Amino acid sequence: MTRLLFRAMFNQRCHGLDNVPATGGVVIASNHVSFLDPHAVGSVIPRSVFYLARRTLFDRAPWGAVLRSWNVVPVDLSGKPDIAGIKAILGRLEEGHAVLLFPEGTRSPDGHFQPAKAGVGLLAAKAAVPVVPVRIFNASELWPKGRRWPRRGQLDVVYGEPVNYNGMFADAKAKGGREAKEIYQKIADDILERIKALRLPTGPCEVKADGA
Secondary structure, three states: OHHHHHHHHEEEEEEEEOOOOOOEEEEEEEEEOOHHHHHHOOOOOOOOEEEEEEEEHHHHHHHHHHHHOEEEEOOOOOOOOOOOHHHHHHHHHHOOOEEEEEOOOOOOOOOOOOOOOOOOHHHHHOOOOOEEEEEEOHHHHHHHOOOOOOOOOOOOEEEEOEOOOOOHHHHHHHHHHHHHHHHHHHHHHHHHHHHHOHHHHHHOEEEEEEOO
């Protein structure tokens, strides 16, 4: 249903979708500029994808059960250490699932990139899984932060080649402490740079949102 809706409203086009591994744990790392982002990135992937949402959304029935049925994992976004949330995300990755993460943490207020948070590097390293960088184009124009309803228009999502950070994972594990945190940040920064580097293909679209 989401695929059809996005195709109808935004003529969503997906490029490089075959870069997403068909099996095994993987972090899908995308820029974040709009409410459209989770569905735009995850709904077209032909495998189960888990998402994150702030824990308070799960407090009122029946939304907690509904969100969990949609593969949404509750996390504390207040800035406090969230051990339970980290364990839940790692569990999904270690079970061989795909998890969508936004390295910038929150939606950009103006469509521009924000600094990467170390958390995406920590999660990828702890689970020792590849990372697929993803860039969404035009979502900030269609539904920017602060706008009540989206506009109709063209939405494109580009999936880059998966990246492995095995050497940096091993280095972080061996060093631990502050040095490990610095490595997690370097991984996060590299992921964000790879997202920034993605460009729209000049040729015809490879995959439509409805799989055509």
